[in-house]
Amino acid sequence: MRGSAHIITMRLADPTALLTTPVIPVLTIERVADAVPLVRALAAGGLTVVEVTLRTHAALDALRAIVAEIPDVVAGVGTVTKVTEVARAVDAGAEFLVSPGTPANLALALADAPVPALPGCATVSEAMDLAEQGFPVLKFFPAEPSGGVRWLKAVAEPLPHIRFCPTGGVNAANAAEYLALRNVIAVGGSWTVPQEAIAAGDFARITALAKTATGLRQRR
Ligand code: 3PG
Numbered sequence: 660m661r662g663s664a665h666i667i668t669m670r671l672a673d674p675t676a677l678l679t680t681p682v683i684p685v686l687t688i689e690r691v692a693d694a695v696p697l698v699r700a701l702a703a704g705g706l707t708v709v710e711v712t713l714r715t716h717a718a719l720d721a722l723r724a725i726v727a728e729i730p731d732v733v734a735g736v737g738t739v740t741k742v743t744e745v746a747r748a749v750d751a752g753a754e755f756l757v758s759p760g761t762p763a764n765l766a767l768a769l770a771d772a773p774v775p776a777l778p779g780c781a782t783v784s785e786a787m788d789l790a791e792q793g794f795p796v797l798k799f800f801p802a803e804p805s806g807g808v809r810w811l812k813a814v815a816e817p818l819p820h821i822r823f824c825p826t827g828g829v830n831a832a833n834a835a836e837y838l839a840l841r842n843v844i845a846v847g848g849s850w851t852v853p854q855e856a857i858a859a860g861d862f863a864r865i866t867a868l869a870k871t872a873t874g875l876r877q878r879r
Pocket of ligand 1 (some may be wrong): 730737847
């Protein structure tokens with residue numbers, strides 16, 4: 660249980676202003692050389708906010724390349740699972756941080772970070788705990804296996820102050836249903852960035868997928 664010394668009552672940095680698109684592509688980048696053409700392709704389709712996941716050795720170098728070469732894009736780092744990764748991601752230029760789940764020590768590190776965070780939660784108690792710590796927007800992960808749209812609808816009344824970015828199983832077929840919910844600020848997902856398209860250098864396909872995703876909802 661969290662000690663009272665750690666209770667933070669103020670709201671932490673709010674990522675809302677950064678989340679200007681309905682869909683945040685979740686990127687798993689194997690080769691640094693793919694990073695810039697991939698993100699340019701997404702931006703050409705209107706997806707100008709991206710999450711680079713810490714699932715590959717190339718991730719932080721890919722992020723550095725994106726930040727250096729495409730300054731108009733907002734680039735965050737996702738799959739932050741360890742406290743030490745917070746500073747590494749920020750040092751590499753991350754403009755926001757995302758975690759799949761949020762143990763207490765990681766929550767403290769994210770709260771102390773100089774950029775906004777979307778800490779991950781999958782239950783009502785986790786969401787309440789993170790909101791109490793001041794995080795205004797939470798990642799709901801893995802969204803589909805955890806209850807998806809029905810879960811988000813059910814928590815809207817008891818937790819009206821919390822907004823979510825559902826991710827995990829969100830795709831072209833169900834994204835609009837999530838985006839119609841008042842407690843959903845954006846959705847995350849990998850469907851606009853198929854690994855085979857990246858590997859084949861088929862960036863036109865990625866731009867086409869991004870355009871469709873951008874059209875799912877006008878910017879709020
Ligand atoms: C994430 O880390 O946000 C998810 O792995 C993305 O989930 P998806 O691949 O089902 O879109």
